Amino acid sequence: MTKRKRPAAPRKRRTAEEARTAILDAAERRLVEAGPSGIRLQEVAADVGVSHPTVLHHFGSREALVDAVLERVQQSIYAPILEELRTSSLEEDAMARLLDRVFEAVEQRGHARVLFWLTLQGAKLPDEREPLRHVVEIAHEIRRQKRAQEGRSSRPPSLEDTRFAVVLATLAMTAKSVLGRHLFENVGLGGDDTVQQRFRAWVAKLLVKHLESS
Amino acid sequence: MTKRKRPAAPRKRRTAEEARTAILDAAERRLVEAGPSGIRLQEVAADVGVSHPTVLHHFGSREALVDAVLERVQQSIYAPILEELRTSSLEEDAMARLLDRVFEAVEQRGHARVLFWLTLQGAKLPDEREPLRHVVEIAHEIRRQKRAQEGRSSRPPSLEDTRFAVVLATLAMTAKSVLGRHLFENVGLGGDDTVQQRFRAWVAKLLVKHLESS
């Protein structure tokens, strides 16, 4: 009980920009683990090593902080997909690569979890950039080319087929990164990483086979 | 301002059992919409038309209430699957029916949403009845029979194939009932119900085809 006036640990002073991203990082970690409602100002502040009014100073309100984190996560999900779409050529394994890119974008970090948190809470999904529509277009174009190459040009591929395939891929991979481990254990597969990868490859192969044959 | 002593609306007195289930129903609705952290004693109580101490009287604590709801939801997911498994014969459309039953069990009410809430929050999934393991067994048995019927008995079907198929089906359908509507709109399909049903049929067909051919 000898402390008399609280030594008042020396303050660190960051630039506003540094502080903001440090806070966003911490908040994102909480978000991935516990969802939007799991973001506490005090905890986030403690993670960064500041007091909670500092967080409010930089973001104005808790809600604004949450919005900022969601915005950043969305960016980091969509950006790589859009990039792949922009540079995508129609070479041999185009379909497989396309699927892979979607899978990675969605699984990267805990971002699929965030997608679920959002839709579960009835979030608004503020921005309506819809990269999936473009994925469908590209995938369909690939199918058409493939079919033309192989000569039997009679039947054009069904668009609904392509759409369903993209939806299935997206559903499967987002869900996998949330309940994957549990499910694999439940069906008697050890939840190790190789299983997850094998599964991903299996799904890709299944879809490619279907899209190229039917 | 003429009310002088609050008329004190007449009380309704239910049996403990009735009160419990009424409260559980209300709590489940909140759970499906907003997740476990969205269950507020006051709101649940208001939905039922009682005061919040009444809820505590019946369940002891908020946590106990949440546990009770989760328990009941789990029951209502697993029971029909287990029932189907018990009575399942190996007739013609066995595989399709099996898939259908899993789909329905999981989509029924908002229960898939609860599954996601739970695993997202790192819940413990208290009981370890694992109906999926049985689903895999039955599905594999069906495959084996089918193959035997068709004569070319050389290669036995791959077990991993069966497991992956069950996992894929489960992932796809649980995810669909959470993000289905959004996704369908995003790929350019109107989110109406017929689309959802067509998709489900499409997935079932894709899987059955793969399992019976490969």
Place this chain on the structure above:
DNA sequence: CGAGCTATCGACAGCATTGTCAGTAGCACT
């Protein structure tokens, strides 16, 4: 009708969390 059981209630205590405010302390620039 009277008595006991208990489902139900209003009021309040305790705690956590967000937000406000006035003041402090790093850092850049003169």
Place this chain on the structure above:
DNA sequence: AGTGCTACTGACAATGCTGTCGATAGCTCG
């Protein structure tokens, strides 16, 4: 060194939610 800007802080107010307590009022049984 001095000055200005602002990132940062502790203390406190305000709100909301869980849980407690003593009292009340329906229902059943004698």
